[in-house]
Amino acid sequence: MENEIVKRLVWSGMLAGVGALASIVATRVASIAYRRLFDEDPPE
Numbered sequence: 001m002e003n004e005i006v007k008r009l010v011w012s013g014m015l016a017g018v019g020a021l022a023s024i025v026a027t028r029v030a031s032i033a034y035r036r037l038f039d040e041d042p043p044e
Helices: 004-038
Strands: none
Touching: none
């Protein structure tokens, strides 16, 4: 992993993966909160 380009690519991949995972988790948490507040499914 001495190559700077490889390090940047790995970092970009990790950042994209963590961002996607965080987005999925945030959507699910918001959906659960909406259902508890309004007792119905959230709008799409």
